Amino acid sequence: MSDSSTFEVFFRKYKEILERQMEESVNLLQTPAVLKDAMLYSLTAGGKRIRPLLLFATLDALGKDPEQGLFPACAIEMLHTYSLIHDDLPSMDDDDLRRGKPTNHKVFGEANAILAGDALLTVSFQMIAEAPEQSIPLEAKLELIRELALAAGAEGMVGGQTADIEGEDKSLNIEELEYIHSHKTGKLLTYSVMAGAVIAGANMETKRYLHDFSMHLGLAFQIRDDLLDLDGNEEILGKPVGSDEDKHKSTYPALLGVEGAKAALEQQIAGALTALEKTGAKTALLQEITDLVAKRDH
């Protein structure tokens, strides 16, 4: 089997396990129907599941059973989903479409969308606390919870989103743009990789290279996102192209030019692959994810 068909099999298998567990966990909640529906609506909207996949692939690279990371993987995807719901709100990015479907607040109203986001954020910490103890020892769980809060909160994703909204209609320099992206998207991508390292009990050196890898990957992800917004296919993308321009958002292509942004993307991808090599681990799947990020069309 070629590397990429191995990847396809792995990808499909763990995506299915993840989605089943997320749905089961939410379905078990004793809560008003509208809240459960709003949570499930966005959770099952069919994202790429890149973050959980990174966690599973990191465990695989370190010689562990990927399923050990199932509950934290659910936590990451639930937390990511909450951030999309809140980002789409009228007072934030005011988006009507997400993954080709009406955004959460368009279907359930603004109050329920805010509450569904709040509930998803909250349950993500619960998922880690409730992971089976044979897969994750107590101390690792606490580290995963603490690091998730750091990646997702004021010093991470929420800080990045705040700066992003502050930066609208302003022209930002490259440092400001990198602050926004490294916090808004980067921290949770990094967390997804590092969570795998924590669960696997990786040594400090391996952790350092995996951290480098995830930083490069996060930047590549964001540059690709900006390029897609510029010239992606609206139908595949599931949201209008050019929406960053409409909102006067600073982007890599705007700052570096399209060719400059493409060169920066190549550079980040190369950096990511070099870091992977240095880990000395079986990183074929992580390489495939890196390729996916470089070439993705949605």
Next chain:
Amino acid sequence: MSDSSTFEVFFRKYKEILERQMEESVNLLQTPAVLKDAMLYSLTAGGKRIRPLLLFATLDALGKDPEQGLFPACAIEMLHTYSLIHDDLPSMDDDDLRRGKPTNHKVFGEANAILAGDALLTVSFQMIAEAPEQSIPLEAKLELIRELALAAGAEGMVGGQTADIEGEDKSLNIEELEYIHSHKTGKLLTYSVMAGAVIAGANMETKRYLHDFSMHLGLAFQIRDDLLDLDGNEEILGKPVGSDEDKHKSTYPALLGVEGAKAALEQQIAGALTALEKTGAKTALLQEITDLVAKRDH
């Protein structure tokens, strides 16, 4: 010293320790200034701090140093503060005033208010994870995190708030009203007491009586809230009276009549005090808090 002056001294001391720690923790965050300001604005708006106080007093009743509960107490108050910020939003209760000051979104705008709430919710889990290990052992921390998620999420506070919003402009029966209140306010009050029991390592019997106590206290708290909304002093209350009526919210006085609601309040207070007695612990401070809830004018 009389019981109530002991209480005053205890109350002032731990309120101060709590507020200092919350401010310090938020001030240390590396995050955009507007987000930090929005978080601190609501955290320092001077609430009654009933929930952290319950935790401190429970530890005292069980013969432990109340300061062992400092970080979870901060977590509870930060989480409570997030819930107030989100509840006040235009799409939710649409309140302009809170504790006599403009609500968070009136000062910082809706997007920043949502993000400040998200950040406070997130950091509350971090506070528990980062509590000094000599005050709370690993296993107790994980239990506190899991129970906080349960109390605050879809099966707790967020579920109650969803039902509350669904119930506006509808006439609810007493069971529906009790679902809303036991979830929207009750679960976090119960958590505040039970967190003390977890940290103190209380036995099952003591836990059961403390749980009974907190359930009665939570209902008393809500009935008093409804009565205050009806005939409280707007200046002391810091928000307009009669706002429930304006929003056509179902309340205890509306369902039971003012006299009926007052009788129900007395009944819950009596239940709370009986449960406290059964614990056999030194519950003088918890009794004082119960009195405070019964008689509070804001």
